[in-house]
Amino acid sequence: MTINRATITTSITRLTEAMERDFDMLNTADGALGDGDLGITMLRGMRAINEDIQGLPDDLGLALFQCAKSFTKSSGSSYGTLLATGLMAVAKTLKGKTEIEAAQIGNLVSVALDQMQARGKAQLGGKTVLDSLDAVAKATYNKTDAKDIADAAATAVDTALKEFRNKKATIGRARIYAEKSIGLDDPGMLAMNRIIKALADRQGTNNNNKTE
Secondary structure, eight states: OEEOHHHHHHHHHHHHHHHHHHHHHHHHHHHHHSOSOHHHHHHHHHHHHHHTGGGOOSSHHHHHHHHHHHHHHHOOOHHHHHHHHHHHHHHHHHTTOSOEEGGGHHHHHHHHHHHHHHHHTOOTTSSSHHHHHHHHHHHHTTOOOHHHHHHHHHHHHHHHHHHHHTSOOOSSGGGGGGGGGTTSOOHHHHHHHHHHHHHTTOOOOEETTEEO
């Protein structure tokens, strides 16, 4: 399977629909460990990208750069900035290409993770979105079949969310809640869970902000 402009536009549609659906869930999760506006950030960002969907160029790098730019303009939140940073890193890698093979996904996730980690000055293991991306990168490494990649990525974000749920947040705003963060999903990890599941076209069941 090759990834091209059509793949990106389809992904944008899925992500926008997912953020519309999960708006309240993300706000609620963020309200327990943050400002309570993560759903707003994600929905505004995806709506902004969706507004420009018809004008996306065939060049994958330029298309993703435009998406990152649109997302950034819609919100000045730290999470939005972090996502845009990862997206821009991938855009730089793909500049000049109109299509790529699905086998490159694992490497691209690693590229995004590295830049996001550098921007956020955070280490893995702190119960953040970085831990979700690390799980996806490892799960999709060296996989070539599109379905296998999608299945592995969807399973990885579910597993990461579950594994970190009962750990204490040590990075970001959630760290101020210390022991109270134990037993709660990190909002950023939860958002990435919904992003990856939407991109993989896998729908999870959610109950009390917990994706099993």
